[in-house]
Amino acid sequence: xxTSLTESSTAxxxxxxxxxxxxxxFEKLSIGLIGxxxxxxxxxxxxxxxxxxxxxxxxxxxxxxxxxxxQIGKTVAVTVNDPxxxxxxxxxxxxxxxxxxxxxxxxxxxxxxxxHLGCPVRWLPDADLFMCPCHGGxxxxxxxxxxxxxxxxxxxxxxxxxxxxxxxxQAIVPISTKL
Amino acid sequence: xxxxxKTIWNWLDDRIGISVLLSPAKxxxxxxxxxxxxFGSATLCAFMVQVATGVALAFSYISSSSQxxxxxxxxxxxxxxxxxxxxxxxxxxxxxxxxxxxxMAQTFLFGAYKFPREMTWTTGILLxxxxxxMGFTGQLLRWDSTAAWSVVVAAEQAGRIPFIGDWVARFIxxxxxxxxxxxxxxxxxxxxxxxxxxxxxIGLHLWLVFRHGISDPPVAGKPVNPATYRAEYEExxxxxxxxxxxxxxxxxxxxxxxxxVAIAVAAFFVGPPVLDxxxxxxxxxxxPRPDWYLLWYxxxxxxxxxxxxxxxxxxxxxxxxxxxxxxPIWNHKGERAASRRPWAIASVCLSVIMIGALWWEGEHSPxxxxxxxxxxxxxxxxxxxxxxxxGAQLFHDKxxxxxxxxxxxxxRRGPDLTYIADKLTHDNLVIRIVNGGTNMPAFGPTLKPGxxxxxxxxxxxxxxxxxxxxxxxDTASSKTAATREWHR
Numbered sequence: 001x002x003t004s005l006t007e008s009s010t011a012x013x014x015x016x017x018x019x020x021x022x023x024x025x026f027e028k029l030s031i032g033l034i035g036x037x038x039x040x041x042x043x044x045x046x047x048x049x050x051x052x053x054x055x056x057x058x059x060x061x062x063x064x065x066x067x068x069x070x071q072i073g074k075t076v077a078v079t080v081n082d083p084x085x086x087x088x089x090x091x092x093x094x095x096x097x098x099x100x101x102x103x104x105x106x107x108x109x110x111x112x113x114x115x116h117l118g119c120p121v122r123w124l125p126d127a128d129l130f131m132c133p134c135h136g137g138x139x140x141x142x143x144x145x146x147x148x149x150x151x152x153x154x155x156x157x158x159x160x161x162x163x164x165x166x167x168x169x170q171a172i173v174p175i176s177t178k179l
Numbered sequence: 180x181x182x183x184x185k186t187i188w189n190w191l192d193d194r195i196g197i198s199v200l201l202s203p204a205k206x207x208x209x210x211x212x213x214x215x216x217x218f219g220s221a222t223l224c225a226f227m228v229q230v231a232t233g234v235a236l237a238f239s240y241i242s243s244s245s246q247x248x249x250x251x252x253x254x255x256x257x258x259x260x261x262x263x264x265x266x267x268x269x270x271x272x273x274x275x276x277x278x279x280x281x282x283m284a285q286t287f288l289f290g291a292y293k294f295p296r297e298m299t300w301t302t303g304i305l306l307x308x309x310x311x312x313m314g315f316t317g318q319l320l321r322w323d324s325t326a327a328w329s330v331v332v333a334a335e336q337a338g339r340i341p342f343i344g345d346w347v348a349r350f351i352x353x354x355x356x357x358x359x360x361x362x363x364x365x366x367x368x369x370x371x372x373x374x375x376x377x378x379x380x381i382g383l384h385l386w387l388v389f390r391h392g393i394s395d396p397p398v399a400g401k402p403v404n405p406a407t408y409r410a411e412y413e414e415x416x417x418x419x420x421x422x423x424x425x426x427x428x429x430x431x432x433x434x435x436x437x438x439x440v441a442i443a444v445a446a447f448f449v450g451p452p453v454l455d456x457x458x459x460x461x462x463x464x465x466x467p468r469p470d471w472y473l474l475w476y477x478x479x480x481x482x483x484x485x486x487x488x489x490x491x492x493x494x495x496x497x498x499x500x501x502x503x504x505x506x507p508i509w510n511h512k513g514e515r516a517a518s519r520r521p522w523a524i525a526s527v528c529l530s531v532i533m534i535g536a537l538w539w540e541g542e543h544s545p546x547x548x549x550x551x552x553x554x555x556x557x558x559x560x561x562x563x564x565x566x567x568x569x570g571a572q573l574f575h576d577k578x579x580x581x582x583x584x585x586x587x588x589x590x591r592r593g594p595d596l597t598y599i600a601d602k603l604t605h606d607n608l609v610i611r612i613v614n615g616g617t618n619m620p621a622f623g624p625t626l627k628p629g630x631x632x633x634x635x636x637x638x639x640x641x642x643x644x645x646x647x648x649x650x651x652x653d654t655a656s657s658k659t660a661a662t663r664e665w666h667r
Contacts, residue, residue, distance in 0.1 A: 077461070086244075088244060088245050088246070088359045090243070090244050091244075091461075092361065092459070093358060093359075094461040095461060096461035096463045098463075112463050117332050118335035119328065119331075119467055120464070122463060124578045126576035127577040127622075131550075131581065133466040133547060133550060134466065134468075136592045136618070138620045146620030147615060147617065147620045171356065172355035173335075173356050175334060175349075176338075178339060179339050179493075
């Protein structure tokens with residue numbers, strides 16, 4: 001059998017046109033079926049892997065405390081929980097945010113991610129500055145760049161006071177830096 | 180009994196073809212391929228250590244964002260041999276990277292990438308890329324605070340890729356934030372995707388080694404001529420070739436044994452990397468840094484001007500990758516001996532010096548603020564009360580000490596201010612503090628009345644000792660003059 005296969009592939013001149021046509025048909029059929037099988041398995045596989053791209057971010061307001069929990073003029077770290085985490089997310093469902101109470105009813109929620117490379121900035125209360133541990137980016141208390149490599153001010157999340165509670169929208173990681 | 184074993188062996192060998200399978204090990208190789216040729220097999224040995232220890236660790240490791248940290252604690256602190264296994268896996272990875280570096284340098288200096296082994300080199304470069312990918316994903320599986328924040332940094336870096344950056348960043352995060360989907364994808368990539376690709380490429384790499392033979396040691400004045408090389412190589416093997424196993428392989432076995440002993444000694448005595456805090460993104464005191472084999476790149480990105488950082492971040496790996504991949508395409512013939520290729524020696528030496536120097540800088544990270552800086556001692560300050568003492572306290576509290584050194588204490592991000600009063604006058608100091616600079620915030624708006632005077636009073640005492648005496652003498656004489664003036 002192997003011999004005939006080898007012969008047939010190396011000596012096509014002995015084949016009749018019907019045989020050639022039949023062979024081409026099976027060749028195309030096999031390649032087509034292999035492609036179909038790959039698609040049946042591959043399409044859902046790729047879809048599953050890239051699904052996070054298309055996961056909708058819930059536009060929910062999350063309560064982070066009562067206004068009286070925060071002093072005017074002070075900046076503090078608050079923990080915001082993902083409103084719809086995956087069941088096995090555990091502590092990774094939390095996000096740290098810097099919250100500043102500006103006036104009686106005005107708050108600013110800063111992303112903790114340095115706009116340079118995303119490292120978590122720290123608040124230096126005595127200096128009234130945010131400072132990044134990675135490359136020394138510094139921001140003023142209003143989030144504007146004070147020094148170092150950050151190209152943009154600290155990202156701000158939507159925050160409001162409603163029903164006697166301070167609320168903010170889900171804290172996503174801002175991919176803010178471009179070329 | 181021996182006869183029975185022989186019968187069983189012969190039966191199995193006939194049906195499975197074990198001897199045929201192993202026959203490439205006995206291929207004829209140049210007899211002079213000696214100690215310089217051991218790095219490839221040492222790399223393979225380190226890879227096998229990684230596979231074995233990785234499989235063992237997977238028996239206890241749970242790739243869940245909520246449980247991985249606890250399983251790592253269990254493996255390290257409670258599981259029998261767990262700490263040792265983690266150490267083996269970590270130092271095995273380090274050994275693999277080092278051996279690949281040595282293997283690459285030897286292959287390059289011996290001109291072994293030239294005809295007909297161009298694709299052996301190219302597959303090796305791809306294996307280097309996959310190995311570094313394994314190193315990075317492996318660091319993230321050490322799912323602590325540093326790892327979690329390293330994912331964020333990786334996503335931010337990926338975000339700079341033109342057009343698709345945001346997508347790639349979200350893919351790395353597994354969504355819009357670190358969460359349940361983050362770790363599992365790195366686990367899948369580290370444990371299934373990359374090892375699968377690596378097995379295939381290692382197979383291809385070895386196949387190419389057998390197909391084209393182990394390169395003969397280069398001889399100065401005997402360039403590679405693609406038209407005649409194969410015939411010359413065959414002639415060499417016929418004349419003086421030796422079977423690889425065991426005539427040449429014993430050196431590989433000795434080096435691989437030493438490598439495993441070194442890995443084991445490091446794993447036992449030094450231990451695996453210490454776990455940081457839990458991977459809780461609300462803990463904002465993390466300081467994410469890559470493991471040592473990517474630390475030089477971290478150093479490079481930190482030292483270049485900010486305006487070109489994004490371009491270097493993306494362009495440098497692509498440029499180096501293309502350069503390495505295409506080296507054998509434009510330089511596939513001619514001299515192989517390093518003694519006739521000074522640029523080859525120079526490029527290897529420069530690469531080693533550059534990576535070493537950048538690694539050193541990355542390790543010490545002088546650009547990072549020192550958050551651990553403690554208040555200056557009274558001895559350093561030279562006062563225990565008054566404006567100088569208050570100024571020294573403010574120098575710490577306002578974060579100045581995070582970036583500036585005073586007599587060896589503090590950070591190195593900004594200039595050393597130990598003798599700043601020798602360089603700047605009172606007015607200069609005031610202007611600098613109030614207005615700041617490129618890498619220094621303006622403190623004017625945040626300083627309370629009196630704080631600026633105290634800070635300047637402290638900084639004005641930062642002089643070299645002899646200058647201080649001169650200043651005291653000047654002060655004394657001016658005081659005397661002032662006193663005389665007053666008496667008149």
